Amino acid sequence: MPKSxxxxxxxxxRHHQIAIAALSVVLFLAGTAPLEVQRRIINAATDAAPYQTILILVLAYLGLVLLEGLTKLLLNIYRGWVGEVAVRWLRKSALAASEPSSEAPIDAVAEGVQLSIIIAEAEPVGGFVGTSISEPxxxxxxxIAVGGYMIFLQPLMALAVAVVFLPQIGFVPLMQTAINRRVETKITVMRHVSQSMVQHVATNDALDAQGARVERLFSLNMSIYKIKFTMNFMMNLMTQLGYAGIFALGSYYVVTGRTEIGTVVAFISGLSKIRDPWGELIDWYRDLRVTQVKYAMIRDARAASEAPGGAFINDATTATGATEA
Structure with missing residues (x-):
């Protein structure tokens, strides 16, 4: 397996990634144009323009929305297919590495790690392949497209919107690093659970150990939830501050005659267009960091299976002793 x-x-x-990237470019270009058409519809209505002109603009808006939707549908299906191909490759690779050999018999540790990879670990890693390049x-x-359009319409209002997103550049990486540490520990615990299930040991000590691991998984998941949803809360708060800035500054500009109502409407829609991709970009970054941890553990397990002795790597960290740093 590749190192990274x-x-x-x-x-x-590579060719699939290039094709997916091309579809992504078409999609973000198609998604920006409706903002300008929307602005022109509002201004045409408030300026008492002929209804035929408004109807043509509405039809153009619907055409652009249809193009955007169909492109997104094709992109999502294509990305899903590429991701599933990667999942299939990882699962078959794990199965091939576990084939019995007279020189390297597979023990319960190896079978437990193999079971964890096939059932739980391969899917998120393989699924990330489809979105790894196209999503960012x-x-x-x-x-960039929507932000540039907003700067073109009203630079000061665009600056007010940009300011509210700056704090996220600081707290998101820090909180994600904390999540990654917990994810790595969680994978280790899951592998110990699978190992114990393969061994079929039913002593009181073994059952107690499994119970402790289940409790450990519960604690890790709750810790991840707390950090993740706190991050979401802070991001949503920043977005609402952006809306407040548009309402305050935009209303002042309309009242003083420095801009038109259509520009304010375009900014409100534009912030919605920015909020969703910004959130998706943050989600992609979180998935990237977590998937890098998961991929490294799968890669190391596969490397250990190919080393002399032929067994999957056995992480020495115990289920109850791993730190939740």
Whole structure:
């Protein structure tokens, strides 16, 4: 297996990633145009323009929305297919590595790790392959296109919107690092659970150990939830501050005659267009960091299976002793 996660992504098909990236470019370009059409519809209505003109603009808006929706449908199906190909490859790789050999018999530890990889670990890693390049390209493209459009319409209002997103650049990486540490510990605990199930040991000590591992998983998951949803709360708060800035500054500009109502409506829609890709970009970053941890553990397990002795790596960290740093 390639050493890095993105090495694995390209192993699964460079040409597919190029095609997906091209669809992403088409999608973010198609998603920006409706903002300008929407602004023109509002201004045409408030300026008492002929209804035929408004109807043509509405039809153009519907056409752009249809193009955006169909492109997104095709992109999602394509990304899903690429991701499933990667999942299938990982599962078959784990199965091939566990084939019995006279030189390297498979023990319960190896079978437990193999079971964990096939059932739980392969899917999120393989699924990330489909979105690894197209997702940041798509969402960053939308942010740049919509942000540039907003700057063109009203630079000061665009600056007010941009300011509220700056704190997220600081707290998101810190909170994600804390999540990653817990995810790595969680995978280790899951492998010990699988190992114990394969061994079929039913002593009181073994059952107590499994119970302790289940409690450990509960504690880790709750810790991840707390950090994740606190992060979401802080991001949503920043977004609402952006809306407040648009309402306050936009209303002042309309009252003083420095802008038109259509521009304020376009900014409100534009912030919605920015909020979603910004959130998706943060989600992609979180998935990237977590998937890098998971991929490294799968890669190390596979490397250990190919080493002399032929057994999957046995993490020495115990289920109850792993730290929740």
């Amino acid at each position: 996660l993105f090495g694995f992504v390209f192993l699964m098909g 390209l798509l969402q960053a493209g939308i942010l």
